[in-house]
Amino acid sequence: MKAISYSRYGSADVLEYGERPDPKVGPDTVLVKVRAAAVNPVDWKAREGYLQAGLEAVFPVIPGWDVSGVVVQPGAAVDEFAVGDEVIGYVREDFLSRGTFAEYVAAPVRTLARKPLSIGFEEAAGLPLCGLTAYQVLHRTLKVREGETVLVHAAAGGVGSLAVQLARHAGCRVIGTAGPHNHDYVTRLGGEPVEYGDGLAARLRDLVPGGFDAAFDTVGGEALRVSAETLAPEGRLASIADAEVFSYGGHYAFVRPDAEDLAHLAGLAEQGIVTVHVDQVFTLEQAADAYRLNERGRTRGKIVVTVPWED
Numbered sequence: 001m002k003a004i005s006y007s008r009y010g011s012a013d014v015l016e017y018g019e020r021p022d023p024k025v026g027p028d029t030v031l032v033k034v035r036a037a038a039v040n041p042v043d044w045k046a047r048e049g050y051l052q053a054g055l056e057a058v059f060p061v062i063p064g065w066d067v068s069g070v071v072v073q074p075g076a077a078v079d080e081f082a083v084g085d086e087v088i089g090y091v092r093e094d095f096l097s098r099g100t101f102a103e104y105v106a107a108p109v110r111t112l113a114r115k116p117l118s119i120g121f122e123e124a125a126g127l128p129l130c131g132l133t134a135y136q137v138l139h140r141t142l143k144v145r146e147g148e149t150v151l152v153h154a155a156a157g158g159v160g161s162l163a164v165q166l167a168r169h170a171g172c173r174v175i176g177t178a179g180p181h182n183h184d185y186v187t188r189l190g191g192e193p194v195e196y197g198d199g200l201a202a203r204l205r206d207l208v209p210g211g212f213d214a215a216f217d218t219v220g221g222e223a224l225r226v227s228a229e230t231l232a233p234e235g236r237l238a239s240i241a242d243a244e245v246f247s248y249g250g251h252y253a254f255v256r257p258d259a260e261d262l263a264h265l266a267g268l269a270e271q272g273i274v275t276v277h278v279d280q281v282f283t284l285e286q287a288a289d290a291y292r293l294n295e296r297g298r299t300r301g302k303i304v305v306t307v308p309w310e311d
Helices: 041-047 121-125 128-141 158-169 180-189 200-207 222-229 243-248 259-270 284-295
Strands: 002-005 016-019 029-039 056-062 066-074 086-090 095-098 104-108 112-114 149-152 173-178 192-195 212-217 231-239 278-283 302-306
Touching: 002 056, 002 284, 016 284, 029 086, 029 121, 029 128, 029 284, 041 284, 066 104, 066 121, 066 128, 086 121, 086 128, 086 259, 112 259, 121 278, 121 302, 128 158, 128 212, 128 231, 128 259, 149 158, 158 173, 158 180, 158 212, 173 180, 173 200, 180 192, 192 200, 200 222, 212 222, 222 231, 222 243, 231 243, 278 284, 284 302
Parallel strands: 056 095, 149 173, 149 212, 173 192, 212 231, 278 302
Antiparallel strands: 002 016, 029 066, 029 104, 029 302, 066 086, 086 112
């Protein structure tokens, strides 16, 4: 099969497009013909070696954890899916090697859910990792409740945009940091945009004088410090970007595959309650350029890579 892979840690320059062996289908896996795979910042951070303390790389590594596609072969023990089923997945294992930037991926059944039929493969590919991250942080870590006020950083990004929608669906007031060019977008998502940068803490206090009930940091650094400063006395803080959150009494969160959570998100997408904005689409051969664009950190929604389809 054709795939993107890398044989050593490094920049996007180490990515190569070429032939890789077809994946083997184990008893608890499903062979998926990939239609689209989404780019996530964690992908290039893993490629550059930042996650090697917790995720061993078995080279050559095919990157990518997000996928949408069609089942072509269920494993011997799989009765959840059949040939022809359209699926989405957050296909993460406990090591780096068998990713989704390929024509086929053997996905553990625990990582999959049925694709929402009302959306296309490109949009669907952007839902799993970001959607699960937003959902698990909001509902498991921060435990947001109806009527609360929630701060979401980088509210126009992949995780942030879904967090705004999910928090609004939970009945929360949502304040989202974003650049001025994204303020209209954040408003359409249901959030109240505020410009990040110098003076952010003062702007947030003007909007929410009593402090935030919960703050969701997706950036780290200064954004994390400001989040801690603007919490209500009993406010909760979580970060997916900066372990320094522990020093502020908050929680560091790392998303995990969960078929039940993913099916719930797919249901919300089917109803139009959450949407994924696809910012730009690349072909599989152009995956290195897709990663370079993502590394600039200014994407609205998701960057997606598509794989040619033949019946």
